[in-house]
Amino acid sequence: MCERDQVEDWGGRGGFDWTLNRRQFAMGGLGALAACASGPIGGEPAALKEERVRVSTPDGVMDAFFVRPATGRYPAILTWPDIAGLREAFEVMARRLAGQGYAVLVVNPYYRALPAPQFRDFADFSGQGGFQKVGPWRAALTADSIKRDAAAATAWLDAHSEVDKSRGIGTHGYCMGGPFTVWTAAAVPARVRAAASLHGGGLVRANDPQSPHALLGQTKARYLFAIAQDDDAKEPTVKAAIRDAAAAAGRPAEIEVYQAKHGWTVIDSPSYDAAAAERAWTRMSALFATL
Numbered sequence: 376m377c378e379r380d381q382v383e384d385w386g387g388r389g390g391f392d393w394t395l396n397r398r399q400f401a402m403g404g405l406g407a408l409a410a411c412a413s414g415p416i417g418g419e420p421a422a423l424k425e426e427r428v429r430v431s432t433p434d435g436v437m438d439a440f441f442v443r444p445a446t447g448r449y450p451a452i453l454t455w456p457d458i459a460g461l462r463e464a465f466e467v468m469a470r471r472l473a474g475q476g477y478a479v480l481v482v483n484p485y486y487r488a489l490p491a492p493q494f495r496d497f498a499d500f501s502g503q504g505g506f507q508k509v510g511p512w513r514a515a516l517t518a519d520s521i522k523r524d525a526a527a528a529t530a531w532l533d534a535h536s537e538v539d540k541s542r543g544i545g546t547h548g549y550c551m552g553g554p555f556t557v558w559t560a561a562a563v564p565a566r567v568r569a570a571a572s573l574h575g576g577g578l579v580r581a582n583d584p585q586s587p588h589a590l591l592g593q594t595k596a597r598y599l600f601a602i603a604q605d606d607d608a609k610e611p612t613v614k615a616a617i618r619d620a621a622a623a624a625g626r627p628a629e630i631e632v633y634q635a636k637h638g639w640t641v642i643d644s645p646s647y648d649a650a651a652a653e654r655a656w657t658r659m660s661a662l663f664a665t666l
Contacts, residue, residue, distance in 0.1 A: 424443060424445045425442035430482070439482045442469050442473040444478075448538065450539050451479075451533075453482065453525065456481065459493070460491055461492060482524065484512075544563070547570070553587075557594065591628075594624075597628070598627065599629045602614055629662070635648040640652045
């Protein structure tokens with residue numbers, strides 16, 4: 376998971392400009408759209424419709440960003456952002472995924488504290504002492520609370536005519552959002568059929584019955600676990616524990632350590648690695664094509 380000393384090191388560089396990352400990501404997306412099996416009808420990028428929305432949950436009202444092709448019905452994707460929350464970078468990423476033919480809902484995991492965006496970008500997170508700020512907000516993000524949020528978000532999606540309810544729902548999560556994908560799949564097993572964890576932390580928790588790896592048997596999803604090389608170096612047993620748990624649960628799971636640093640898939644992260652991020656995006660796209 377994203378560590379305090381890592382973010383403090385990023386902030387010590389005097390901030391960073393992710394404009395180039397955004398441009399690289401968008402250009403990479405053009406190639407991905409042409410190659411993706413579940414891409415836009417006719418092979419052309421879809422015109423999109425987007426808006427800020429509010430999702431009622433048992434704990435309050437969760438704000439979110441919803442983007443989908445302007446016409447038609449599509450399988451839904453639920454996105455869990457990283458530690459810096461819902462912000463422009465995740466809206467950019469959601470638009471690309473929607474352009475591949477999905478109805479994408481990016482939620483604000485910190486809605487119990489305040490609406491998004493809490494930070495403009497990762498530079499703002501590190502510059503404002505983000506760890507100290509989000510600490511109390513993260514404390515509310517237990518397995519049970521995320522399951523409640525996931526069930527509410529799934530019901531919200533299924534209530535919309537743009538969502539093709541004959542297809543399964545996918546979910547993906549970044550950093551702290553990685554384990555949320557498994558909790559989502561466990562909360563709504565009849566609907567969630569694909570889950571991708573991108574440099575997710577806390578996937579294996581000792582002596583915790585709610586540890587994501589321990590819940591795989593309660594789900595019906597296929598999985599992608601993309602692990603950062605530095606996360607693997609710190610916890611080298613995690614990948615084997617996930618692999619064993621997935622095999623025992625009979626859940627298909629692609630588990631790979633990428634030669635990239637934690638945060639490499641998020642376009643406003645100073646660890647963003649365009650080549651490795653594109654490969655992870657391709658594997659995630661292949662997973663969601665099974666919905």
